[in-house]
Amino acid sequence: MERDSVDLLQPLWRALVVFRLITWVFACFGVWSRWDGIVRPSGAVLQLAIMGIWTVISSIGYSRRWGRRNTRLAFADLIVTVGCMYATLLAQPLVDIRGGASVLTSVWAAGPVIALAISRGRDGGLLGAATISLVLLSLRGVENASKILANVQLLLVAGLVVGYAASTLRQAGARLREAIAAESATAERLRLSRSIHDGVLQVLAQVQRRGTAIGGEAVELAQLAAEQEVALRTLMSTRPVVAEGDRIDLCGLLLPLATTRVDVVVPAGQVLLPAAVAGELVAAVKEALSNVDKHAGSQARSWVVVEDLGDEVLVSIRDDGTGTTPARLEQARVDGHLGVSQSIRGRIADLGGSVMVRTAPGEGTEWELKVSTA
Secondary structure, eight states: OOOOSSOTTHHHHHHHHHHHHHHHHHHHHHHHHTGGGOSOHHHHHHHHHHHHHHHHHHHHHHTSHHHHHOTHHHHHHHHHHHHHHHGGGGTSOHHHHHTTOOOTTGGGGGHHHHHHHHHHHHHHHHHHHHHHHHHHHHHHOGGGGGGGHHHHHHHHHHHHHHHHHHHHHHHHHHHHHHHHHHHHHHHHHHHHHHHHHHTHHHHHHHHHHHHHHHOTTHHHHHHHHHHHHHHHHHHHHOOOOOEETTEEEHHHHHGGGOOSSEEEEOOSSOOEEEHHHHHHHHHHHHHHHHHHHHHSOTTOOEEEEEEEOSSEEEEEEEEOSOOOOHHHHHHHHHTTOHIIIIIIIIHHHHTTOEEEEEEOTTSOEEEEEEEEOO
């Protein structure tokens, strides 16, 4: 049997293969035990032969990747099973079946219900159960509907339970794949970090020290070396951007913003937000940092701090620049400078969050952006 890297559904497929084989044997035993009551025994033998051949074919398919990944086999299984159920008419007249004679497929007919539940989840299981139930009803007749109620209930329960289990395992498999990928990326990042730290970072640090000591034009070279050292350290410390469904880790998006003048401080764990919310929040942070570059002074430093408050996330952007006054911020909005009113306040307001700004001449500026994690 081919092996998938991470396929938690394999045990279910293997159980289905065993189920088809065992129920075919049960169907054969049922025909043998009722042999004297079968009107046309040759028709029963032909039906069992077809069921046996299809059991082998479907079992081989469900034991291979192509059979598990492609739902066409499960739908083909449903069609063949329906045909085998109607093939009971080769052995028993319809009037006898409606009079109480058994449908020779017996429990074997539940195979495609389980197959569709595994491959398509709850909806696939219900579709298979409804189809088999309708075929059974057409053979038994509406007047005997109460007699097949227990069979219909078992088919529906099987479709629901197996479908739910398959969907849950599929989601768990996706999370496991993401975890394995993140672990591999982290291990590779650590390996590269050791190599970079032992070589490139030490050279850049030496260039920075020597350039500063020499002075003159070498100072510019030292500044460039310092910037590249910070960029490399940020790259080494940045963790992979992890997504779970439609939610994404805000910290992984903010860490790359760190420079020689910008420090980014985030929690050790993930801070998951809806992808759209995280994107708008990062854009607002970038606009705040852009304002620092434009208005706070050439030597101003900034700090971005993320706090996970449970049902809310607080992002603070603080600088040690020249600062301003609330009145000047309001005047900038009136004059048509939309960086504050639209790119920051507008974005956060559209997310249903809140914005607070504290500033004073000579004391820098601090923004607090708060949004819901829901």
